[in-house]
Amino acid sequence: MNRNHRRTYVSxxxxxxxxxxxxxxxxxxxxxxxxxxxxxxxxxxHPQFLFNSELPPCEPRxxxxxxxxxxxxxxxxxxxxxxxxxxxxxxxxxxxxxLAEYRVAPWSNWVRLASDxxxxxxxxxxxxxxxxxxxxxxxxxxxxxxxxxxxVLMLPIVTRTTEGAVALIPNGLRESGLALGLPRWRxxxxxxxxxxxxxxxxxxxxxxxxxxxxxxxxxxxxFGAHILEFDPSGPMQALPVTVFKYALLPxxxxxxxxxxxxxxxxxxxxxxxxxxRWILRRHIALAGQL
Amino acid sequence: xxVRAEAKAGIVTSRPRxxxxxxxxxxxxxxPALLLLIVLTLLQQAMPAIQHFGLAFVVxxxxxxxxxxxxxxxxxxxxxxxxxxxxxxxxxxxxxVAVVLAEPGHTTLRGFVGTGIELLAAIPSVVYGIWALxxxxxxxxxxxxxxxxxxxxxxxxxxxxxxxxxxNASLVLAVMILPTLTAISRDxxxxxxxxxxxNAVALGATWWETTWRVILPSARAGIFGATILALGRxxxxxxxxxxxxxxxxVIPQTIFxxxxxxxxxxxxxxxxxxxxxxxxxxxxxxxxxxxxxFVVNMLAxxxxxxxxxxxxxxx
Numbered sequence: 001m002n003r004n005h006r007r008t009y010v011s012x013x014x015x016x017x018x019x020x021x022x023x024x025x026x027x028x029x030x031x032x033x034x035x036x037x038x039x040x041x042x043x044x045x046h047p048q049f050l051f052n053s054e055l056p057p058c059e060p061r062x063x064x065x066x067x068x069x070x071x072x073x074x075x076x077x078x079x080x081x082x083x084x085x086x087x088x089x090x091x092x093x094x095x096x097x098x099l100a101e102y103r104v105a106p107w108s109n110w111v112r113l114a115s116d117x118x119x120x121x122x123x124x125x126x127x128x129x130x131x132x133x134x135x136x137x138x139x140x141x142x143x144x145x146x147x148x149x150x151x152v153l154m155l156p157i158v159t160r161t162t163e164g165a166v167a168l169i170p171n172g173l174r175e176s177g178l179a180l181g182l183p184r185w186r187x188x189x190x191x192x193x194x195x196x197x198x199x200x201x202x203x204x205x206x207x208x209x210x211x212x213x214x215x216x217x218x219x220x221x222x223f224g225a226h227i228l229e230f231d232p233s234g235p236m237q238a239l240p241v242t243v244f245k246y247a248l249l250p251x252x253x254x255x256x257x258x259x260x261x262x263x264x265x266x267x268x269x270x271x272x273x274x275x276x277r278w279i280l281r282r283h284i285a286l287a288g289q290l
Numbered sequence: 291x292x293v294r295a296e297a298k299a300g301i302v303t304s305r306p307r308x309x310x311x312x313x314x315x316x317x318x319x320x321x322p323a324l325l326l327l328i329v330l331t332l333l334q335q336a337m338p339a340i341q342h343f344g345l346a347f348v349v350x351x352x353x354x355x356x357x358x359x360x361x362x363x364x365x366x367x368x369x370x371x372x373x374x375x376x377x378x379x380x381x382x383x384x385x386x387v388a389v390v391l392a393e394p395g396h397t398t399l400r401g402f403v404g405t406g407i408e409l410l411a412a413i414p415s416v417v418y419g420i421w422a423l424x425x426x427x428x429x430x431x432x433x434x435x436x437x438x439x440x441x442x443x444x445x446x447x448x449x450x451x452x453x454x455x456x457x458n459a460s461l462v463l464a465v466m467i468l469p470t471l472t473a474i475s476r477d478x479x480x481x482x483x484x485x486x487x488x489n490a491v492a493l494g495a496t497w498w499e500t501t502w503r504v505i506l507p508s509a510r511a512g513i514f515g516a517t518i519l520a521l522g523r524x525x526x527x528x529x530x531x532x533x534x535x536x537x538x539x540v541i542p543q544t545i546f547x548x549x550x551x552x553x554x555x556x557x558x559x560x561x562x563x564x565x566x567x568x569x570x571x572x573x574x575x576x577x578x579x580x581x582x583x584f585v586v587n588m589l590a591x592x593x594x595x596x597x598x599x600x601x602x603x604x605x
Contacts, residue, residue, distance in 0.1 A: 007496050014498035021386035025472070026406045028465040032413060032421045039424075095318035102311050107319075113591070114322035120519070120587040121328070122526025124553045125580045128560070128573055129328045132335045152324060159321060185310035213414025216528040216553070220560050240416040244529055247420040255424075262417045273412045277405075 033266070040263025043256050050074065050264070053228045054237075054257075068253070070261045072228040076143065076236040080222060081212050083147035083232060088154035089204050093193075095155075096162025096200070101188055103167070112163075115156035126152050127217035135221060143229070143236035146222030153214060154207040161203020165196040198283030205276035209269045215240035239265045332577045339570035347574060353539040353555075355563070360571035362578055364541045368549040369579070372456055372531065373524035375545070376463035377517060384471030384520075385513060389501060391472065392479040411469030419533035422462035427453050427534050430461055435546050451546045454536035459551075462530050467520040474519060474594060478512030479505060481598045515593030522586040526579060528553035552579040 052069025099108050134145035169192050177187035223235040246258035350361020435451030443449040490500040536548020552575045563569040
């Protein structure tokens, strides 16, 4: 009996330990969010922070309300992620359809393996690749090369999530389409893809969020700029690059801007994430009703 | 084989090839083609350094742009050390969260924890970097590093604490790889056949005995795979590490001191590299990094796939 008491005690202690470690895992999330909000908010509450471009640092004597802003970085991130999405999402969706619809084809195993490896490839190496491929031949940094690097990052994510979403569609839908005499491309693109749309959109949004937060591939492709730029063939600023560069500079005013930019970035990325999650959940609820 | 394949979703065609399959197949080939192109491009760009230094590159500890003498050893050491230390810190926590998430019941709590962990994965690495630089590293210096070196500093490698260094880089890496570790371990633990657990409980095993002696051992291969996958992420992480590792191209004497990793050398120095040998040496660092992560990732994929497949077969 004594031994059984001890066993029960050990079991409860073990369960308690697991829950304590789980709480411990959530502490960093709370701390990161809290400090980003607390340190970033003083910059972000001034509307010009979101619209102005950078001004030179004003240390040691700063006006109480600085005129500096990160408008150029927000626009830059928007343009580059936009171009990257235009490249990566169509290719990734078609690739995902191939993987799901022709999963017995031997080649699809190689594509699957390659995309799993590409997901794990360090983003800095992808930046080096884009540099060698698109910066060296043209002899100058460009937002376009940055967008291509981001597209390479996004492609395997879109491919694999599309595959997952399309593979979930029951075969009955395909068979009824084929029985009506539809060619295979219409079955895949006009029946199966719309049915899988919520999952596909979720994957695309997740890849956009990932690309918006990446710094390493942009360092020597888009490089960064101090003014508002719309031309993708020249250097361009991006939000994560702003955070990275300003945070390491010895000026308090620029460090404050870095925290502000980090807050804008985190709000952007987390809201894209939560929206995609919401789309998926609604989809699952709908699928349950069918 | 054919019957099993047909049971899964997807078009099973009587004609083996149709036009649509060719078109989407060619588009999908962009992924393997890109992978090959990345490796070949880096190989070609690194060629001057590869030819000049040969195999000695990976053991040489010097990094001198003036004399153009470059070696990768300190960066390889820093990369491997931070990644393994981060794994050691994150593994117990990650497995505990996975066990909690894989348990039945408590759906509200579980949904909350699961969402929290996934948001942890969504936070950009530069945000971890600025947080680590201004919050985590000073805190860990004061409350972890200084006490440890005061009480255990007589052990050589636990002395001389520093705000930026190997240990603090590993700490932020541990936070960053936690979601990878948790998500895959949870799937693997969930894939453990229910019969095993029910048998253990029927024999009178407590919750802890069931988890520790039955579930975790049978999920071992998959958890190991998750660990290796997290290792791959840790090896390639750039920005957050660059901000807290201290950027000293040396093999440090203690675990708290500044060092460098492959990825952070590239991030810091590539835009300033002039001549032919200097950029080529940096790209060779990238090549070393990419090849190491390829091997690590392939190994991890094999382990995770085989363990979930075995579990499915056992059901």
